[in-house]
Amino acid sequence: xxxxxxxxxxxxxxxxxxxxxxxxxxxxxxxxxxxxxxxxxxxxxxxxxxxxxxxxxxxxxxxxxxxxxxxxxxxxxxxxxxxxxxxxxxxxxxxxxxxxxxxxxxxxxxxxxxxxxxxxxxxxxxxxxxxxxxxxxxxxxxxxxxxxxxxxxxxxxxxxxxxxxxxxxxxxxxxxxxxxxxxxxxxxxxxxxxxxxxxxxxxxxxxxxxxxxxxxxxxxxxxxxxxxxxxxxxxxxxxxxxxxxxxxxxxxxxxxxxxxxxxxxxxxxxxxxxxxxxxxxxxxxxxxxxxxxxxxxxxxxxxxxxxxxxxxxxxxxxxxxxxxxxxxxxxxxxxxxxxxxxxxxxxxxxxxxxxxxxxxxxxxxxxxxxxxxxxxxxxxxxxxxxxxxxxxxxxxxxxxxxxxxxxxxxxxxxxxxxxxxxxxxxxxxxxxxxxxxxxxxxxxxxxxxxxxxxxxxxxxxxxxxxxxxxxxxxxxxxxxxxxxxxxxxxxxxxxxxxxxxxxxxxxxxxxxxxxxxxxxxxxxxxxxxxxxxxxxxxxxxxxxxxxxxxxxxxxxxxxxxxxxxxxxxxxxxxxxxxxxxxxxxxxxxxxxxxxxxxxxxxxxxxxxxxxxxxxxxxxxxxxxxxxxxxxxxxxxxxxxxxxxxxxxxxxxxxxxxxxxxxxxxxxxxxxxxxxxxxxxxxxxxxxxxxxxxxxxxxxxxxxxxxxxxxx
Amino acid sequence: xxxxxxxxxxxxxxxxxxxxxxxxxxxxxxxxxxxxxxxxxxxxxxxxxxxxxxxxxxxxxxxxxx
Numbered sequence: 058x059x060x061x062x063x064x065x066x067x068x069x070x071x072x073x074x075x076x077x078x079x080x081x082x083x084x085x086x087x088x089x090x091x092x093x094x095x096x097x098x099x100x101x102x103x104x105x106x107x108x109x110x111x112x113x114x115x116x117x118x119x120x121x122x123x124x125x126x127x128x129x130x131x132x133x134x135x136x137x138x139x140x141x142x143x144x145x146x147x148x149x150x151x152x153x154x155x156x157x158x159x160x161x162x163x164x165x166x167x168x169x170x171x172x173x174x175x176x177x178x179x180x181x182x183x184x185x186x187x188x189x190x191x192x193x194x195x196x197x198x199x200x201x202x203x204x205x206x207x208x209x210x211x212x213x214x215x216x217x218x219x220x221x222x223x224x225x226x227x228x229x230x231x232x233x234x235x236x237x238x239x240x241x242x243x244x245x246x247x248x249x250x251x252x253x254x255x256x257x258x259x260x261x262x263x264x265x266x267x268x269x270x271x272x273x274x275x276x277x278x279x280x281x282x283x284x285x286x287x288x289x290x291x292x293x294x295x296x297x298x299x300x301x302x303x304x305x306x307x308x309x310x311x312x313x314x315x316x317x318x319x320x321x322x323x324x325x326x327x328x329x330x331x332x333x334x335x336x337x338x339x340x341x342x343x344x345x346x347x348x349x350x351x352x353x354x355x356x357x358x359x360x361x362x363x364x365x366x367x368x369x370x371x372x373x374x375x376x377x378x379x380x381x382x383x384x385x386x387x388x389x390x391x392x393x394x395x396x397x398x399x400x401x402x403x404x405x406x407x408x409x410x411x412x413x414x415x416x417x418x419x420x421x422x423x424x425x426x427x428x429x430x431x432x433x434x435x436x437x438x439x440x441x442x443x444x445x446x447x448x449x450x451x452x453x454x455x456x457x458x459x460x461x462x463x464x465x466x467x468x469x470x471x472x473x474x475x476x477x478x479x480x481x482x483x484x485x486x487x488x489x490x491x492x493x494x495x496x497x498x499x500x501x502x503x504x505x506x507x508x509x510x511x512x513x514x515x516x517x518x519x520x521x522x523x524x525x526x527x528x529x530x531x532x533x534x535x536x537x538x539x540x541x542x543x544x545x546x547x548x549x550x551x552x553x554x555x556x557x558x559x560x561x562x563x564x565x566x567x568x569x570x571x572x573x574x575x576x577x578x579x580x581x582x583x584x585x586x587x588x589x590x591x592x593x594x595x596x597x598x599x600x601x602x603x604x605x606x607x608x609x610x611x612x613x614x615x616x617x618x619x620x621x622x623x624x625x626x627x628x629x630x631x632x633x634x635x636x637x638x639x640x641x642x643x644x645x646x647x648x649x650x651x652x653x654x655x656x657x658x659x660x661x662x663x664x665x666x667x668x669x670x671x672x673x674x675x676x677x678x679x680x681x682x683x684x685x686x687x688x689x690x691x692x693x694x695x696x697x698x699x700x701x702x703x704x705x706x707x708x709x710x711x712x713x714x715x716x717x718x719x720x721x722x723x724x725x726x727x728x729x730x731x732x733x734x735x736x737x738x739x740x741x742x743x744x745x746x747x748x749x750x751x752x753x754x755x756x757x758x759x760x761x762x763x764x765x766x767x768x
Numbered sequence: 769x770x771x772x773x774x775x776x777x778x779x780x781x782x783x784x785x786x787x788x789x790x791x792x793x794x795x796x797x798x799x800x801x802x803x804x805x806x807x808x809x810x811x812x813x814x815x816x817x818x819x820x821x822x823x824x825x826x827x828x829x830x831x832x833x834x
Contacts, residue, residue, distance in 0.1 A: 326810075327798050344795045567828035573774040574827075607798075609829055614807060616799035619829060 059227075060209035063194060066091035068203045070180035076138030076301050076636040077101065080233050081110070082205065085195060086284055087128050088189030091205050093249040096182050103753060107136030108165045109653040110183045111154025112660060115163055118187060121663050125158040125276070126283050128189045131623050134241065134289075135183035136173030139636050142385075143298045144313035145628070146320065147601030149174050149259060149383020157275040157556070159450075159505050160533040162661045164275030164556050167596045169382035170257030170268075170393065171239035174599070175200065175293040178300050178592035185292030199291035209438035210287040215449050216244040217256040218409055218443040221267045222289055225260060228292050235260040237294040240267070242287065243278035249495030250503030252454070252535075253278025254447045261393075263378050266410040268393065269442060269559040270382050274559055275534055296384065296722040304638025306388045312628040312635070313385075314711065317640040320387045328607050333366035333374060334390035337602075339424075340365040346690075347540045347566060349425045351479050352456035352614040354686050356540040359430035365420055368431050373397075373413075380680040388604050394435050402440060402490045413438040420538035421452025426459055427479030435491060444493040446503075451492075453535035454502050454509060457528055458599020473497040486525050526682040531674050532557040532666065542680050543693075544570040546581040549728050552674040553585065553742075555657040561602065562589040568620055569733045582731035591621070598633070605629075655737075655744050659759055662743060668766065669742040672729065680721045684710050687717075741767050772824045779820045786813040788824060798829040 071078040081094045096110070104113045111133035132155045138574075142148045144263040151173030157164035166212055176184055176666025179200020184198070187388045195210040214220050229235040240258040245529045247253020256269035272278075278625040295661045303309055324330055328337050337363065342348035346356030362368075370376070373394045380389040394411045413435045423429060423436040441448045455477070461467045462477035469476065473491075473499060475484045491499020501512055510528040514521055529536040541547040549568070550563030565584050568574045575581045595602045617623070630643050661667030680694075681687040687710050694717055698705050703716050733740060739749030749755045770779045772792060780787075784807075785801050785808055801808045802825040808816050818824070 272818065341796050344793050405816075571773060571794075571828050572825070576774075606829075609798065612828065614802075619800070619827065 060195065060212065061209055062206055064089035064091055064207040066182065066205040067717070068093060068205070070203050072302070073177060073300060074302050075304050075638050077106070078177050078180050078182045080181055081185055082115070083187070084205075084207070085188040086186065086190040086194065086207075086286070089207055091207070101231070104653060105597040105649050106182060107135050107140070107150075107152035107599055108154060108167075108593070110135045111152055111165065112163055112653065112657055114183070114185050115154055115156065116656075116660055116663070119156060121665060122608050123156060125156045125161065127279055129187065129470055130156045130280060131185055131187045132277065132280055132284070133183055133185050134172065134176070136177050136599035137597050138301075138599070139632050141177050141296075141301050142303070142309055142632070143383075143602075144309050144385055144638065145632055146313075146316055146386040146388045147383070147604040148385065148599060149596070150599045150601050151272070152596045152599075153272040153277050155277050155280045156664070157277075157534070158279050158668075159276050160557055162532065162556070162666055163657060164277060164597060165657070166255070166272035166274055166277055167561065167601070168255065168257045168272035169259075169270035169601065171259040171383060172241055172257045172291055174296065174300075174383060175237070175291045178296060179291055179293045184289065186284065186286070187629055189283065190643045193285050193287045195224070195287055196289045198289070198291045200291060201295065213287050215248065215282070216443040217242045217269060217286060217445060218439075219405075221256065221258045221269060221757060224288055224290050225258065225267050228290055231266075234294065236262055237296075238292050241289040243281050244443050244445030244493070245447040246441070246493040247278035247282045249500065250446065250492050251276045251279050251505050251508070252447045252450040252503060253282060253445045253639070255281055256442060256445065259382055262575075264393070264395065264410060268391065268410070269412055270391065271442065271447075273447040273449060275447075275556060282445070301636055301751030303636045305635045306577070308631045308635030310408060314633045315624070316604060316608075316628060317387050319610055323611060324388070324608055327609065329366070330390040330603065330607055331380075332376070332394040333370050333741070334380070335416040336366035336369050336392065336414060336419060339419050340367070342416075342420070342539065345571065346543070349420055349456075349538050349540055351427045351537070352425060352460040352527060353540055354451075354460070354683065355689060356430065356542070358424060358427075361424060361428040364423050364431055364434060369414065373431065373435065386601075388608065390603060397435055397439065399439060400432070400487050404443070409439060411435050411439040412442060417538045418448040418452075421449045422455070422485070423452075425452045425538070426485055426576065427455040428485060429483045430482055433482040433486070436486060439488050440486070440493070444489070446489070446492065449537050450505060450535040451489065451536075453506050453529050455488060457506050457509065458488070458502055460527055461513060461524075466517060466524070467513055469517060471498065471513070505533065506535050507533045519647070523682075526676040528675055529677060530558070530625045531678075532646070532671055534558060536678065539564070539566060541566065541678055545724055545728055546575055546584055548674060548679055548725060549581065549585050549732055550589070551678060552672045552725075553729075553732060554589070555654065555661060558674070558678075562592055562746075563722040564588075574620075578727055578731040579735075581728060582735040585732045586735045587621070590647055590650045590654050593654045594629070594646060597649060597653060600629075603741050648752070652754055655748060655752055656754050658738075658742075659744060659749070659754075662766070663762055667742065669729065669740070672742055674725075676718065676722075680717055681714060681724055684714070687714050739766070741766055741768075743767070770818060770820065770822045770824060773826055779818070783817060783818045784814055785816045785824075788818060789813065789826065792826070794826050794828075796828050800827045800829060801825075802827065
């Protein structure tokens with residue numbers, strides 16, 4: 058059944074040439090405008106695609122006063138020129154950009170599923186949605202018929218596992234046609250919290266099930282539901298290996314053959330992504346004291362062996378089914394649990410296919426809350442997905458609330474009767490359902506860690522410094538799942554990240570803490586210049602990061618710069634040139650990224666942030682914030698203090714903590730200076746005029762903005 | 769005494785690369801072991817004998833993150 062048609066737009070689908078359709082689909086939900094906008098050569102030159110396009114459109118759409126829930130805010134979904142090739146693993150990603158309800162600044166996510174490729178082959182490089190509807194709507198893009206329809210969706214369910222399934226059935230002409238459909242949706246949780254995320258679907262032909270991947274961070278789903286969008290659906294039949302009309306297909310195929318060979322020969326010896334996905338990291342992080350346990354207090358736990366990839370592999374993950382979230386990805390890391398019977402909440406008793414569980418989810422919802430139960434992980438993962446909630450933020454919120462509860466800072470009067478002790482899975486799930494309904498303590502907690510801290514301060518008058526030390530957020534975004542206390546470089550990786558503390562900008566812990574390869578401030582600054590810039594590139598192109606360094610060539614260790622995976626960087630140069638017909642070098646590849654990376658930093662400045670004060674982490678990111686943490690690793694910290702020349706004989710834990718804190722905070726400040734300098738920013742963290750000129754982003758508005766901050 | 773990733777470690781007679789990895793709890797599968805500048809093949813970890821004074825680098829290859 059079709060809801061009332063609110064607007065229709067017919068178009069002639071553009072033929073994709075060398076990776077670009079050349080047009081953007083613009084929709085304004087306030088007045089139901091649907092129109093096309095040209096993708097100019099200048100846009101391609103400066104912003105490339107994906108996140109770059111998203112930031113550029115958003116920059117032009119909002120003012121420095123725009124809030125996340127103003128009609129001017131947009132959600133932009135875009136792939137990129139390489140997006141949609143079927144030969145090279147990990148080539149179906151969509152970048153999602155919007156103003157975040159958690160940070161007030163641009164948020165970017167890089168998500169799998171079929172949406173971005175099908176959108177492009179329907180004739181659109183990007184989808185730009187602005188305005189707010191007065192009723193729930195579905196946007197349907199039919200790429201074969203050349204038609205865009207906005208329908209009333211008041212009667213449709215909001216939760217993803219129901220809606221994505223229903224819409225896939227509705228818009229497909231047959232079982233075979235379901236693979237030609239991708240649904241972007243969220244859920245009730247996104248309506249009632251600020252941590253809403255977006256699910257992007259693909260149809261799993263072998264399982265005969267709709268699967269979903271997540272644009273998880275920073276509340277994109279909350280913006281989506283605030284605009285009253287229940288779903289955006291794209292349908293396109295006719296994907297082939299040539300749909301991008303690449304300039305030089307041979308270049309793409311040669312790079313792809315090299316990588317497929319590596320994956321088939323080496324993945325089983327390296328990360329076993331095909332077998333267990335990113336869950337392989339649980340045991341690794343626990344062994345290296347990097348797995349966040351009980352709100353990042355600790356880095357390991359004896360019970361972590363109950364939630365390792367071995368457990369999920371043996372009991373839950375379905376094996377020998379292709380788990381790729383776009384055609385041609387032999388890394389196949391999108392693991393799933395089939396026929397899971399839901400145990401709690403509104404869907405209790407239903408049997409579902411759960412896209413579970415990624416490392417970040419396991420670490421966040423389980424270890425970080427002191428819960429070591431794999432079935433709880435699957436349950437929480439299912440509900441976060443269908444409610445449209447970010448598992449990383451959810452796990453942080455629960456972990457923070459549990460620590461406050463255990464320290465006696467909050468009690469049942471505050472939590473509405475929930476006994477939020479570490480390890481209490483029932484209470485965590487109850488809080489999750491409350492968040493989705495916007496009821497009780499869940500309504501308060503669902504506003505994010507920063508807001509919850511402010512609420513607790515107001516209600517209890519607790520120690521503000523302690524609360525800041527243990528609330529794991531920077532810029533308003535909750536920290537992703539790695540303990541960075543012993544890696545100064547990773548502390549910077551988190552603290553300086555444009556969108557907030559997410560590991561996709563930089564993951565330097567092994568290079569820094571274990572390998573000791575970047576000992577000086579200059580070394581760390583170089584790493585914090587190169588890797589965030591390099592990693593940005595994936596989201597400009599429609600690519601997944603995992604095939605870059607979660608599989609490496611057998612001889613990679615013998616290269617000059619093994620951590621850059623030089624052979625794979627060359628693959629990316631070949632892919633870009635093969636698709637677009639251009640002839641960039643690896644240096645020009647980095648320049649593409651550096652430009653967008655700096656533009657995003659300046660965008661933060663436009664929104665009233667983006668300076669040094671917003672790069673300050675909670676102390677727990679840098680070291681032991683409480684006596685319990687210090688004493689749990691006393692041997693390590695005592696040794697460090699002695700090596701630094703402190704006489705700690707007879708000193709209390711509190712005195713030693715103060716010494717360590719003073720030292721680590723000073724190190725962080727020195728790192729900040731070194732990184733800003735390397736990036737071409739001033740001491741306040743603002744790109745200099747020289748930097749923006751060098752990058753070619755010295756637009757009048759940019760120059761005027763940063764001029765206020767020049768020294 | 770041997771040096772592993774720039775840190776001192778007690779040496780014992782008969783110690784192999786595999787023993788070093790176990791003691792350091794280096795369980796990550798994507799590592800390269802370099803002893804005095806020479807890469808040790810993975811299939812030799814259990815047989816390659818470390819000598820007193822050796823300088824060992826265990827390079828973890830993963831840069832991590834999604």
